[in-house]
Amino acid sequence: MGNPNAIAEPTTPEPGETAVAARTVGLTKVYGSGDTRVVALNAVDCDIPTGKFTAVMGPSGSGKSTLMHCLAGLDSFTEGEVFLGDTSLGTLSDAQLTKLRRDEIGFVFQAFNLVPTLTASENITLPLDIAGRKVDTDWYNTVVDTLEIRTRIDHRPTELSGGQQQRVACARALVARPTVIFADEPTGNLDSRSGAELLGFLRRSVDDFGQTIVMVTHDPNAASHADQVLFLADGQIVDTMTDPAADRVLQRMIAFEADRPA
Numbered sequence: 001m002g003n004p005n006a007i008a009e010p011t012t013p014e015p016g017e018t019a020v021a022a023r024t025v026g027l028t029k030v031y032g033s034g035d036t037r038v039v040a041l042n043a044v045d046c047d048i049p050t051g052k053f054t055a056v057m058g059p060s061g062s063g064k065s066t067l068m069h070c071l072a073g074l075d076s077f078t079e080g081e082v083f084l085g086d087t088s089l090g091t092l093s094d095a096q097l098t099k100l101r102r103d104e105i106g107f108v109f110q111a112f113n114l115v116p117t118l119t120a121s122e123n124i125t126l127p128l129d130i131a132g133r134k135v136d137t138d139w140y141n142t143v144v145d146t147l148e149i150r151t152r153i154d155h156r157p158t159e160l161s162g163g164q165q166q167r168v169a170c171a172r173a174l175v176a177r178p179t180v181i182f183a184d185e186p187t188g189n190l191d192s193r194s195g196a197e198l199l200g201f202l203r204r205s206v207d208d209f210g211q212t213i214v215m216v217t218h219d220p221n222a223a224s225h226a227d228q229v230l231f232l233a234d235g236q237i238v239d240t241m242t243d244p245a246a247d248r249v250l251q252r253m254i255a256f257e258a259d260r261p262a
Contacts, residue, residue, distance in 0.1 A: 058232035106173030163194030
């Protein structure tokens, strides 16, 4: 594969094709064995297009969080392959995976995961500081102003509302310019107004900055902000919806529930 420590540039797409930021080929994840064996993902093939917003939805236990964790290098897999650009995650050592997650992947979690003893500004730059990378001041200022947290950057998490904390978490993900940002139920701990604002910021980061985002959600309204929705059921992708609207997503989810065995 060449230098395993390097992140390969994505293959240049043919005219008319969309570049792929991440993809899976025959991805299978099995937990346990014998009577306790559970197939969380069953030979999943999917492409995550570059510069687009992809939502992942499905009933509880469908494998959506497992898919995100495998794509993000947070979980191992049993069979198949996961690629970030042209780099196969299955060929990387633990140290190389750690470096890839630090340098190429951003995370936004439901629980915010901010360090309570640090200010908002220190939380935002923490991944860069750990990596020994210089903060791009112009980009930092752009992110902070886009997320409208300029007046709060000297405050610690306990002095911020839930919505403000999640904006700081988004800024932390964006400031390192990752290849992909993975968001796991990012509006789950927010009120409806803060959730709508956050989704608007994620949408803007795609439209204005060309960011690639993958979001796991159970909320049809949240999914309607995406460019495409991948629907999972029983560990397989069973449908894809482009230009989703909340009512169409909701109807599709209702249909899934109706089709499930009692």
